[in-house]
Amino acid sequence: xxxxxxxxxxxxxxxxxxxxxxxxxxxxxxxxxxxxxxxxxxxxxxxxxxxxxxxxxxxxxxxxxxxxxxxxxxxxxxxxxxxxxxxxxxxxxxxxxxxxxxxxxxxxxxxxxxxxxxxxxxxxxxxxxxxxxxxxxxxxxxxxxxxxxxxxxxxxxxxxxxxxxxxxxxxxxxxxxxxxxxxxxxxxxxxxxxxxxxxxxxxxxxxxxxxxxxxxxxxxxxxxxxxxxxxxxxxxxxxxxxxxxxxxxxxxxxxxxxxxxxxxxxxxxxxxxxxxxxxxxxxxxxxxxxxxxxxxxxxxxxxxxxxxxxxxxxxxxxxxxxxxxxxxxxxxxxxxxxxxxxxxxxxxxxxxxxxxxxxxxxxxxxxxxxxxxxxxxxxxxxxxxxxxxxxxxxxxxxxxxxxxxxxxxxxxxxxxxxxxxxxxxxxxxxxxxxxxxxxxxxxxxxxxxxxxxxxxxxxxxxxxxxxxxxxxxxxxxxxxxxxxxxxxxxxxxxxxxxxxxxxxxxxxxxxxxxxxxxxxxxxxxxxx
Ligand code: HEM
Numbered sequence: 001x002x003x004x005x006x007x008x009x010x011x012x013x014x015x016x017x018x019x020x021x022x023x024x025x026x027x028x029x030x031x032x033x034x035x036x037x038x039x040x041x042x043x044x045x046x047x048x049x050x051x052x053x054x055x056x057x058x059x060x061x062x063x064x065x066x067x068x069x070x071x072x073x074x075x076x077x078x079x080x081x082x083x084x085x086x087x088x089x090x091x092x093x094x095x096x097x098x099x100x101x102x103x104x105x106x107x108x109x110x111x112x113x114x115x116x117x118x119x120x121x122x123x124x125x126x127x128x129x130x131x132x133x134x135x136x137x138x139x140x141x142x143x144x145x146x147x148x149x150x151x152x153x154x155x156x157x158x159x160x161x162x163x164x165x166x167x168x169x170x171x172x173x174x175x176x177x178x179x180x181x182x183x184x185x186x187x188x189x190x191x192x193x194x195x196x197x198x199x200x201x202x203x204x205x206x207x208x209x210x211x212x213x214x215x216x217x218x219x220x221x222x223x224x225x226x227x228x229x230x231x232x233x234x235x236x237x238x239x240x241x242x243x244x245x246x247x248x249x250x251x252x253x254x255x256x257x258x259x260x261x262x263x264x265x266x267x268x269x270x271x272x273x274x275x276x277x278x279x280x281x282x283x284x285x286x287x288x289x290x291x292x293x294x295x296x297x298x299x300x301x302x303x304x305x306x307x308x309x310x311x312x313x314x315x316x317x318x319x320x321x322x323x324x325x326x327x328x329x330x331x332x333x334x335x336x337x338x339x340x341x342x343x344x345x346x347x348x349x350x351x352x353x354x355x356x357x358x359x360x361x362x363x364x365x366x367x368x369x370x371x372x373x374x375x376x377x378x379x380x381x382x383x384x385x386x387x388x389x390x391x392x393x394x395x396x397x398x399x400x401x402x403x404x405x406x407x408x409x410x411x412x413x414x415x416x417x418x419x420x421x422x423x424x425x426x427x428x429x430x431x432x433x434x435x436x437x438x439x440x441x442x443x444x445x446x447x448x449x450x451x452x453x454x455x456x457x458x459x460x461x462x463x464x465x466x467x468x469x470x471x472x473x474x475x476x477x478x479x480x481x482x483x484x485x486x487x488x489x490x491x492x493x494x495x496x497x498x499x500x501x502x503x504x505x506x507x508x509x510x511x512x513x514x515x516x517x518x519x520x521x522x523x524x525x526x527x528x
Pocket of ligand 1: 136137138148321322323325326327329330333390391392395396456457458459460462463464465466467468470471472
């Protein structure tokens with residue numbers, strides 16, 4: 001190499017190095033400025049978070065390690081222990097996200113009662129979206145507002161009354177299956193009840209008979225039940241919320257196949273119903289006209305199609321959401337009631353006495369919609385069971401605006417609130433001796449003056465369960481049908497076994513099931 005080319009090569013190297021230096025200074029400056037902007041935008045959140053009680057976080061991961069390696073039972077227990085330790089308002093950092101756990105009715109009212117706080121958390125939505133797509137549970141903003149109004153109108157009292165016939169039909173199948181378990185030592189009632197509520201919800205929501213109770217190994221039934229388990233499993237593993245990681249796992253692949261089948265099935269039902277509606281000349285039913293509702297025996301899907309406000313895809317998402325939201329919740333409610341009555345025989349007998357007033361000794365007469373208002377004590381029992389064991393243990397909302405909770409704590413905008421229903425319902429100020437099962441708490445006189453957010457099994461505010469009346473009516477029908485025929489002799493291990501075993505998946509239920517022993521109230525039950 002001559003001198004000239006050596007000089008120009010070293011000049012080029014020098015220029016390259018200078019450029020590299022300028023680039024690294026530039027990138028560093030961007031990183032520092034971004035970090036400062038990030039800190040600046042978060043400063044108020046951090047400032048207010050610092051004033052909230054809670055366990056000490058670790059930089060970057062926050063309190064995530066508290067839950068490392070937890071199964072669904074341990075996760076729930078850890079949350080309850082933390083409420084015991086830190087009180088009814090405290091914070092948890094999950095990575096960079098601030099969660100404030102609330103069990104205080106006054107604070108709850110400020111969050112759940114705020115009509116502008118309708119978004120749930122990003123995490124819940126991310127994990128739930130593949131299942132429920134854009135249905136009510138997942139949507140927000142104008143889509144949610146418009147859809148909520150439409151769906152609420154389909155749950156008209158006349159439509160609900162018409163569904164009682166369906167509740168009764170499926171309850172009759174349930175009790176005929178329960179006969180096989182009569183006088184056995186003990187059995188888990190959950191699978192039988194959940195197949196019954198699945199039959200009910202598929203028929204009332206979609207108008208399709210899936211015969212879950214008569215063929216529990218059918219493809220549809222297997223897929224629905226498995227899809228709900230998969231949802232719980234993913235929900236409990238935050239690292240699986242990252243789609244590409246989840247999609248590589250066995251769970252991810254199984255979920256994709258399950259959902260492809262379920263959504264395909266629902267799509268087909270929607271298309272067939274749409275075609276039928278168009279062929280019938282698009283006649284719309286007036287839900288206010290009881291006779292017409294009764295004559296047509298319409299499902300919620302039929303009503304949404306007739307309404308002609310939602311697109312076929314939107315209808316699909318809403319129907320899939322209703323099927324998922326409406327089956328396990330009511331099933332666990334009935335199972336808790338039966339388990340509690342197995343422990344509290346005196347209360348069980350009082351429920352049966354009330355049934356005798358309505359039905360006499362007729363154990364076979366189907367429940368009608370007219371019968372249901374005549375079972376106020378059974379309703380109190382259901383409400384008290386829902387107090388002790390709310391099927392949905394947490395409610396999430398994004399706190400969109402800084403909110404003063406009124407007791408020295410202020411929630412920063414951008415944090416998430418996580419309402420812990422289970423501990424909210426055990427506040428001795430509103431429910432003295434909270435662990436005691438006492439349906440008298442829900443007598444009309446005893447409810448007077450209670451804080452409206454002290455009892456929230458169906459949520460509260462604008463996003464409260466859209467179908468709570470449906471849930472109560474279905475539970476009453478099933479329980480009336482069961483309790484007129486069978487006595488719950490005992491609940492294995494009593495209530496403490498239920499409590500120690502609680503796992504918070506899609507719903508809160510004991511991991512080892514609801515193990516009860518039953519016997520026939522009348523000898524002829526073996527023959528009918
Ligand atoms: C005893 C039974 C039930 C219980 C305990 C229950 C409880 C709940 C709770 C706690 C919420 C969330 C409320 C919130 O975030 O504030 C909810 C929402 C919902 N529930 Fe229920 N539910 C029951 C039965 C049903 C049934 C039978 C259906 C359908 C037929 C249903 C459909 C829905 C839907 C679609 C939502 C979402 C509402 C929205 O975000 O606007 N639920 N339910």
